[in-house]
Amino acid sequence: MKFADEFRDAGLARTVAARIAAECGERHWKIMEVCGGHTHTIFKYGIEDLLPPGVELVHGPGCPVCVIPMGRLDDGIALARQDGVILTCFGDLMRVPGSDGSLLDARAGGADVRMVYSPLDALKIARDNPDRRVVFYAIGFETTAPSTALTLLRARAEGLGNFFVFCNHVTIIPPMKAILDSPDLRLDGFLGPGHVSTVVGIRPYEFVTRSYGKPVVVVGFEPLDILQGVHMVIRQVLEGRCEVENQYRRVVHDEGNPKALDVLARVFRIRPHFEWRGLGFISQSALELNDDFADMDAEKVFTVPGVRVADPKACQCGEVLKGVLKPWECKVFGTACTPETPIGTCMVSSEGACAAYYNFGRYSRARDRETALRALPVTAAGAPR
Amino acid sequence: MSEPAGGHRAGSGAAIRAAAESVTDPEQRVLQRIAEIRKRRPALRETAISMSHGAGGRAGHTLTQALFAAVLGNPYLDQLGDQAVVPVAGLDGALAVTTDSFVVSPLVFPGGDIGELAVNGTVNDLAVGGAQPLYLTAAFVLEEGLDVALLRGIVESMRRAADRAGVEVVAGDTKVVPRGKADQLFITTTGVGLVRQPGRLGVHRIQAGDAVLLSGAIGDHGATVMLARGDVDLEAPGLRSDTMALWPLVAALLDADVEVHFMRDATRGGVATVLNEAAQQAGVAVAIDEEALPVHDEVRGVAEILGIDPLYIANEGKLVAVVAAADAERAVAIMRSTPEGAEATRIGEVRADPPAMVFIRTAFGGTRVVDMLVGDPLPRIC
Numbered sequence: 001m002k003f004a005d006e007f008r009d010a011g012l013a014r015t016v017a018a019r020i021a022a023e024c025g026e027r028h029w030k031i032m033e034v035c036g037g038h039t040h041t042i043f044k045y046g047i048e049d050l051l052p053p054g055v056e057l058v059h060g061p062g063c064p065v066c067v068i069p070m071g072r073l074d075d076g077i078a079l080a081r082q083d084g085v086i087l088t089c090f091g092d093l094m095r096v097p098g099s100d101g102s103l104l105d106a107r108a109g110g111a112d113v114r115m116v117y118s119p120l121d122a123l124k125i126a127r128d129n130p131d132r133r134v135v136f137y138a139i140g141f142e143t144t145a146p147s148t149a150l151t152l153l154r155a156r157a158e159g160l161g162n163f164f165v166f167c168n169h170v171t172i173i174p175p176m177k178a179i180l181d182s183p184d185l186r187l188d189g190f191l192g193p194g195h196v197s198t199v200v201g202i203r204p205y206e207f208v209t210r211s212y213g214k215p216v217v218v219v220g221f222e223p224l225d226i227l228q229g230v231h232m233v234i235r236q237v238l239e240g241r242c243e244v245e246n247q248y249r250r251v252v253h254d255e256g257n258p259k260a261l262d263v264l265a266r267v268f269r270i271r272p273h274f275e276w277r278g279l280g281f282i283s284q285s286a287l288e289l290n291d292d293f294a295d296m297d298a299e300k301v302f303t304v305p306g307v308r309v310a311d312p313k314a315c316q317c318g319e320v321l322k323g324v325l326k327p328w329e330c331k332v333f334g335t336a337c338t339p340e341t342p343i344g345t346c347m348v349s350s351e352g353a354c355a356a357y358y359n360f361g362r363y364s365r366a367r368d369r370e371t372a373l374r375a376l377p378v379t380a381a382g383a384p385r
Numbered sequence: 386m387s388e389p390a391g392g393h394r395a396g397s398g399a400a401i402r403a404a405a406e407s408v409t410d411p412e413q414r415v416l417q418r419i420a421e422i423r424k425r426r427p428a429l430r431e432t433a434i435s436m437s438h439g440a441g442g443r444a445g446h447t448l449t450q451a452l453f454a455a456v457l458g459n460p461y462l463d464q465l466g467d468q469a470v471v472p473v474a475g476l477d478g479a480l481a482v483t484t485d486s487f488v489v490s491p492l493v494f495p496g497g498d499i500g501e502l503a504v505n506g507t508v509n510d511l512a513v514g515g516a517q518p519l520y521l522t523a524a525f526v527l528e529e530g531l532d533v534a535l536l537r538g539i540v541e542s543m544r545r546a547a548d549r550a551g552v553e554v555v556a557g558d559t560k561v562v563p564r565g566k567a568d569q570l571f572i573t574t575t576g577v578g579l580v581r582q583p584g585r586l587g588v589h590r591i592q593a594g595d596a597v598l599l600s601g602a603i604g605d606h607g608a609t610v611m612l613a614r615g616d617v618d619l620e621a622p623g624l625r626s627d628t629m630a631l632w633p634l635v636a637a638l639l640d641a642d643v644e645v646h647f648m649r650d651a652t653r654g655g656v657a658t659v660l661n662e663a664a665q666q667a668g669v670a671v672a673i674d675e676e677a678l679p680v681h682d683e684v685r686g687v688a689e690i691l692g693i694d695p696l697y698i699a700n701e702g703k704l705v706a707v708v709a710a711a712d713a714e715r716a717v718a719i720m721r722s723t724p725e726g727a728e729a730t731r732i733g734e735v736r737a738d739p740p741a742m743v744f745i746r747t748a749f750g751g752t753r754v755v756d757m758l759v760g761d762p763l764p765r766i767c
Contacts, residue, residue, distance in 0.1 A: 001685050010748060014750065043753060046749065117616070338419075340444065
């Protein structure tokens with residue numbers, strides 16, 4: 001497949017991996033990939049198998065589903081249960097447990113909850129159902145926020161009176177700062193989020209290099225991107241540099257996307273506080289609709305409980321998100337907390353650090369992974385597709 | 386079917402701790418504990434049925450095992466195969482019985498329709514048990530207002546599919562429900578077939594060293610129906626459902642005396658689900674190679690854009706066969722000589738350890754676990 005296979009080339013991967021192994025030396029490296037998409041790629045392609053044992057990838061807080069606090073889920077479920085409401089959301093949000101079940105459970109209980117692939121699909125549902133009120137449960141970082149903003153602008157232009165947004169958009173810089181301020185943290189550098197950076201550019205990460213002295217490399221989502229990003233972080237440290245580098249130049253402009261930033265500015269404003277699952281309240285870390293869009297703001301138009309629900313006690317997602325604990329070091333990992341019955345946020349979305357480790361990683365990081373590798377067939381490798 | 390609560394069955398607290406303590410590395414210990422827990426008989430915790438119970442993944446398995454098999458269980462049902470093989474006094478061989486409901490939306494899609502699916506699906510559930518499909522019954526649930534011309538087209542398509550598969554629809558039933566109480570048309574087909582050599586195939590025959598074969602490219606049906614529903618704004622003009630009857634391919638393997646140990650058609654939940662079921666029921670590991678997996682470019686494209694793995698996408702005309710390693714090449718050649726198996730290939734092999742696990746070696750050079758699908762709210766595809 002064009003434009004994808006080039007970035008998954010096993011031969012190139014071995015070359016980059018060999019360079020990393022040759023240069024990383026004896027020390028132990030801890031590099032955090034901020035974005036859940038990266039975590040997914042790392043496990044899907046088994047990238048950790050290609051890294052030397054001294055290079056550890058820490059899976060950061062950038063999974064948009066995982067960071068939604070329970071109370072906000074309860075609010076979404078309450079919205080879905082209101083008369084005449086169609087609640088629309090992305091598929092992976094539907095399984096996330098609130099304090100009393102998930103949106104999927106609410107649907108089984110009679111609520112009209114529909115999965116969409118884009119907020120524009122939600123807008124179409126609103127157009128097709130003029131007698132219903134359609135709420136889009138908006139989640140995501142700066143990556144998805146522009147599409148929500150554009151959808152709101154289009155709804156306004158069309159004069160649709162039955163489309164609303166329950167806004168849970170968050171921003172990437174505050175949680176990175178929260179993680180950097182955490183006293184129990186030891187990281188050598190960051191793989192910066194590629195898709196967020198298509199919107200915001202690479203300048204916003206300069207505080208990481210300036211104030212915290214950690215290198216940042218913005219990387220893409222193909223496996224070779226990640227390997228190269230790891231190599232670039234190690235290079236920076238070894239060469240005594242500390243910069244924001246852009247590995248994902250084929251997509252990310254250093255200045256970001258001014259049109260998308262303009263759309264964001266027209267629709268959203270920064271919330272004073274927002275709660276992050278596992279990380280607690282973080283100042284100025286999320287977006288809400290500005291006053292021009294108050295009539296489409298589900299939080300203002302509908303009554304939502306707005307009750308804060310504490311994270312489950314047994315759950316150690318916060319430590320996992322900060323990279324202090326590895327997924328398997330959590331007390332409930334794989335026993336009480338599994339992908340079917342997630343307790344914590346990291347187990348919910350396939351991009352969450354724990355779910356990714358559970359689904360994809362387990363054996364490849366196991367002590368006897370050599371055995372597992374030997375167990376794989378070699379006869380078919382390299383066969384023409 | 387019931388088990389004593391808290392007994393010393395595999396997976397009980399004591400057994401897990403014992404297993405875990407025999408390993409020293411802490412990460413390994415956690416993995417061991419997970420492996421033990423995965424062996425437990427699942428419990429149905431939900432209070433209401435959700436769409437994930439029908440998605441072909443873990444939730445559906447839990448429902449089947451914890452409710453249907455637990456209540457209705459008997460030695461035949463307990464095998465939870467695609468078909469039951471039951472003895473009939475005086476019959477030279479055994480009788481295979483299976484049933485399947487079809488609720489696909491839309492009713493007609495590129496490459497087929499619900500009628501063709503209803504025939505081929507049941508025929509294939511018989512065929513993979515080594516049974517020659519003979520007779521079908523068909524039950525129709527019709528929604529008030531259904532277009533008769535549409536229904537006629539679907540029934541005619543059933544006729545053509547039955548003729549091709551060499552089966553006859555010998556009995557049927559019709560129910561009509563008020564508008565809104567069903568989605569246009571649901572069809573249930575039941576099939577019977579003749580197994581000439583009972584015991585020749587079965588999950589118990591899978592052993593370490595066996596080769597794992599796939600009869601052709603994966604994901605065509607699921608990807609086609611997803612696009613045909615119009616939920617996603619994608620077009621893939623070359624994409625068509627792979628719905629077809631697999632008995633000729635199965636018959637060719639059996640007639641050539643290939644040492645086939647196990648076959649299953651990879652419908653809902655895809656090849657990943659079939660491999661997991663086989664690995665769990667046989668207590669073996671399955672290792673497959675990503676580069677060996679045949680996937681058409683259209684399906685790769687759709688899967689890439691929607692973020693789904695072709696290994697989990699449904700097929701309606703593909704089977705996984707586990708054969709003795711010595712017969713693997715011959716089996717692939719025989720499959721390829723049939724129109725149903727033109728793209729057949731060897732995708733991996735069976736290993737002894739670790740039990741109940743499926744691995745894939747990625748084309749990129751890494752390894753990962755291929756687990757059962759967990760609660761994906763997929764659209765109705767069969």
